[in-house]
Amino acid sequence: xxxxxxxxxRVLVPNGILIDLxxxxxxxLIEVASARETRETGxxxxxxxxxxxxxxxNQSMSDAKQKGWLTREQEEFFPFFYSWDxxxxxxxxxxTEWHEFTxxxxxxxxxxxxxxxxxxxxxxxRVKVKMLITRWRVAxxxxxxxxxx
Amino acid sequence: MTLQKxxxxxxxxxxxxxxxxxxxxxxxxxxxxxxxxWQYAKETRVTFATDLDAxxxxxxxxxxxxxxxxxxxxxxxxxxxxxxxxxxxxxxxxAWSF
Numbered sequence: 001x002x003x004x005x006x007x008x009x010r011v012l013v014p015n016g017i018l019i020d021l022x023x024x025x026x027x028x029l030i031e032v033a034s035a036r037e038t039r040e041t042g043x044x045x046x047x048x049x050x051x052x053x054x055x056x057x058n059q060s061m062s063d064a065k066q067k068g069w070l071t072r073e074q075e076e077f078f079p080f081f082y083s084w085d086x087x088x089x090x091x092x093x094x095x096t097e098w099h100e101f102t103x104x105x106x107x108x109x110x111x112x113x114x115x116x117x118x119x120x121x122x123x124x125x126r127v128k129v130k131m132l133i134t135r136w137r138v139a140x141x142x143x144x145x146x147x148x149x
Numbered sequence: 150m151t152l153q154k155x156x157x158x159x160x161x162x163x164x165x166x167x168x169x170x171x172x173x174x175x176x177x178x179x180x181x182x183x184x185x186x187w188q189y190a191k192e193t194r195v196t197f198a199t200d201l202d203a204x205x206x207x208x209x210x211x212x213x214x215x216x217x218x219x220x221x222x223x224x225x226x227x228x229x230x231x232x233x234x235x236x237x238x239x240x241x242x243x244a245w246s247f
Contacts, residue, residue, distance in 0.1 A: 004178070008176075012241055013236045016240060016241070083152070133164070
């Protein structure tokens with residue numbers, strides 16, 4: 001990934017901006033939400049592969065900063081909701097799309113089904129994904145390199 | 150399946166708070182089917198969006214609105230080997246897919 005960051009730095013103008021936008025595992029919250037109310041049903045499980053991916057991404061950005069390629073200007077977490085009509089659709093999505101890095105235990109599956117079954121007709125099942133957004137600026141060191149070339 | 154992503158539009162709000170896209174030359178890495186691309190591309194001078202998934206890029210190209218045909222381009226490329234000259238872009242988005 002550090003190679004990719006070096007390549008991105010190459011194609012950016014001096015003083016250019018890099019926006020790093022990605023999900024971070026944090027035992028994402030599962031909710032049943034209708035217009036009237038939102039109820040928490042449990043949390044996702046974080047699997048080692050997903051945690052390792054997060055760590056690798058963080059390390060790559062840290063390495064780029066250490067090398068003086070990029071300067072961090074602003075950073076925030078924000079919620080990004082995935083929602084489905086029913087718990088079975090959520091389970092199907094996890095089994096096909098997210099199974100390598102996150103999962104659901106039986107207790108949470110059961111709680112989600114139960115709460116959804118007794119919720120209002122417009123209730124959807126949703127996962128609150130924790131997103132990280134960071135604005136990086138191509139560091140002044142790159143400006144020097146350009147002016148010397 | 151009726152999956153909805155970010156119906157609250159939190160991603161769009163944050164993206165625009167963190168970057169000014171007006172008349173910028175933008176590179177998006179990991180664009181997939183272009184879900185994020187459509188949220189900012191109209192404001193840019195030009196957008197090049199790359200991904201490693203040819204099928205996703207095909208969908209993105211088909212979905213591209215007519216008014217963006219001369220402004221948004223998709224390309225199959227590795228992030229470690231971008232097919233662009235140095236200092237081509239004002240802004241890059243690293244969209245980590247999941």
